[in-house]
Amino acid sequence: MTYALPPLNALRAFEAAARHLSFKLAAHELHVTPAAVGQQVKALEARLGVQLFERLHKQLILTAAGQAYLPGISEGFRHIADATAQLKPAGTVMLQLGIHGAFDLRRLALAEFRNARADIGLRVLQPAGLHELVEGKVDLLIARGLGHHPGYRCDRVNQGSGLGDWLIAPEGTADCPEIVSFREWLRAQSAETSRADRNRPRLVGTVGS
Structure with missing residues (x-):
């Protein structure tokens, strides 16, 4: 089975920005610049053909589509993190x-x-x-x-x-x-x-x- 997945970095940027409702805080978490997070989210929206955020003055708000998308993406990352933790030697x-x-x-x-x-x-x-x-x-x-x-x-x-x-x-x-x-x-x-x-x-x- 081939999975139709958007780029992982774009999904990470969306998930972090959605949790924090801030490109700046998401950038701090992901060790990149706020501009990079914004570009990744914009590219994801273009690929999906769906607007995920309302970008207001100094405020970021999830659209209805973004709210619906976030739980599944977050859960997917949790599964990946758990699977990786089982493989990685303790303490490394x-x-x-x-x-x-x-x-x-x-x-x-x-x-x-x-x-x-x-x-x-x-x-x-x-x-x-x-x-x-x-x-x-x-x-x-x-x-x-x-x-x-x-x-x-x-x-x-x-x-x-x-x-x-x-x-x-x-x-x-x-x-x-x-x-x-x-x-x-x-x-x-x-x-x-x-x-x-x-x-x-x-x-x-x-x-x-």
Whole structure:
């Protein structure tokens, strides 16, 4: 049997917005921007051919169609969450890390992180960029740039100023334990790399023979 389903991200955006009656609060829950939630809901309405919300000034109201749609969607997500919980090892939190395409994964020593933090299941998506972070496909991102993104915490990965690698996480989840653990790990790895670079012998050229 083939299920006729709208995109999952659009359904998540609708369900969260309907519970909170707020794109802003839904965005905080889903780790995306309010604009992204609004776009997902608008795309869902276009696909279904049904208006799900009345958008009033500073107020969001479910239409009759939205009220009828919400219970089944919420129940479906509860079933998915319950089924997933039965499969996932107790105590394990999944962390989705996005990395830009030019970054050398060997710098991160991810195998050591996984061994040290068996309670955190780490998955890597490369290449990934801000689009994947905004859409909620990754929880945090190592991106190349200047590190200025309103609504996101940006921590520099490498030393120096100007263009560089940054660890970027939504402000709403930047202090989650698993993200804090990875940030501290990354900071320690960066410090160790810097010490190794300083202690590495350098060849000194001589003039003449």
